Structures are given as C-alpha cells and as structure tokens.
Amino acid sequence: MTIAEFKTACSVIEQEYKNKIAAATTSAEVEDLRVAALGRKGALTELLKGLKDFSIEEKKEAGPLGNALKASLTAALDEKTAFFAAQEINNELNKVDLDLTLPGYPVAKGHKHPLSVAQDRMTTILAHLGFEWAEGPWVEDEKHNFDLLNVPQHHPARDAQDTFFVDTKMPLVLRSHTSNVQSRYMEKHKPPLRIMAPGRVFRNDSLDATHSPVFHQIEGLYVDKNVSLADLKSDLTAFMKGLFGNKAEIRFRPSFFPFTEPSVEVDVKCVFCQGKGCNVCKGNGWIEMLGAGVVHPNVLKNCGIDPNEFSGYAFGMGVERLAMMMLNIKDIRAFYENDVRLLKQF
C-alpha cells in the first residue's frame, strides 16, 4: 500500500461509516457499527495494520491521519448513541401524563424542641445583658465539679447517691451542675468576666414528674471590682422581665451553697396569677426558680483570683423548670418522650 492509497482508504472508510451511522435506526445498530469500525477486527484496525510497511517519514504522515479518523468516527458514534438515549427517555415520558407545571408536594417542616426554644430565649436575654457564652465538659473531674468550688469532701452531693461516678478508681463524675464552668473559666480568664454556661447536667435521680437524671441548667457568673448582691438582684430582675414581661418581680430567700456566701434562692412572682395564688404556684403566689449568691472568696482564691480585689455573683437555673413554667407543662417527662402530639403544640 502506498501513502496515497492509505489516504484514499481513510476517506472511503470515513464516508462509508458516517453514512451507516446516519442511517442507523436503533442504539443496537450503532453498537454493531462501533465494533465493525473500531473493534479489534474492525475496518480501521485492519487499515492501520498496513502502517507497518511504511517508512518512518510515511508513518509520520499516516499516523495522525489514522488517529483523526478514529476520533471523528468515535464522535459520530457517540453523538448517535446520545440521540437514541434521549429519544428513549422522551418515549418513556410521553407514555405518562406528566404535568410539569404542577406544584410539588409540601415538605413537612419540623421545629425546635420546646427545651431548645426555652434555652434560646434565656440565652438571648442574657446575651443582651452582656453575658458571653461559655461551655464545659459533661464528664468532669471532682476538682472542677466540687473541690475548686469549695465543696468539702464530706458534702452529701459528693455521694454516689446523688452524683454519677464514671469510674470508682478515677475522680471523674458526670457534672452535677453547670457550676463546673465557673471553675474552668476562672482558671483561664481574669476579671472582669461575665459568662453564661448552658448545658446538660446529671444527677442520680429516677425519672418522675419533677425529676430527671439528665436535665439542663444555665449558669451565670459575673466577676469584677465591687460586684454585690445588689447587682445580682438588678440583673436577675432585668432577666425575668425579659422572659415574663415588665411586670415580673423576684424575691430572695436565704439559702446555702458551698460556693456562694451569702446564698439565696430566687423566687419569681407567679406569672399565671400575679401572686394571688393558683394551682401552678400551689397557692404560694411565688415560684422557686434558681439558686444564686455572691461568689465565695475561697472559690475566687482557688481559681487564682484575689478576693480582696474582686468579687462576683453566680447563679444556676434549671431550663426545664423555667420551660415548664413558661409553657404550663406539668410533667418533666413530657420533654423527653418525643411524643409529637405534645411537641407539635409549641
């Protein structure tokens, strides 16, 4: 074969197969043509076998021609294959009565869990009052959960009856309150500091209408020069007004926590009866909401802050308790049972 004959053969093959491809009426026919043209015994392969008799110079001319022919036939075959594939889809679509202008089915949207709603509202108000978000671990050492917070070794809260111990050989507990964030934060940050620490806490209680072994608290801590009980009262009043409206009132009752001195229990005037007494406040007119107090000097000292220079207040409130009050839910278990009939209402 001469080079001239090779060129002629190329254009003959190209013409022949382009015609056949154009005339093909099924995708199977196209595949047969692919084998006949480009397959191991196909026309192009046979033609290229003749290359071996050419001189180097001739090969340099013939090689690219062979490649171009292969590319051109492949493109024509692929185009026809795609054409039949599209035709097949269209045929299928034409079989069904499809109205592409119909609107889709609405997707059922979920919403936040009532506890998240309550926690969001509380932290939003605290953020407006200047509290920064802080967090601490759920699995905590006794040092941060108790020791640094001035809780003595013999305190009943340190008993396995109240607190979950992770391992008897290690001083690790599931934190029994969010106050561990106080010690964690004060170790690393020096005053002025003002933080809120929302999160899960754990106590060795069995589940009933008012108790749960897992619940949520929000801790507040403010340390600066000259912080007093008066700051606590005004800030908590502002917080409760934010939560329950401008008429909200709070009162302090003396209490005890190892990490605050003095310590107080904070009550809110019942928002359902404005203090007159109803079934929510059990006739008291007031509802117990949270524990708080002035940070004990030992706690500041333990965390490396000079109690002669700084003072602070701290509070810890239960999210479930506030949520039950806000939403008038009587049983704490309602939050954990995931009964959509209940969740849908909020």
Ligand code: PHE
């Ligand atoms: N940690 C206390 C509790 O869980 C609440 C509290 C926090 C009291 C901060 C005083 C100061 O009951």
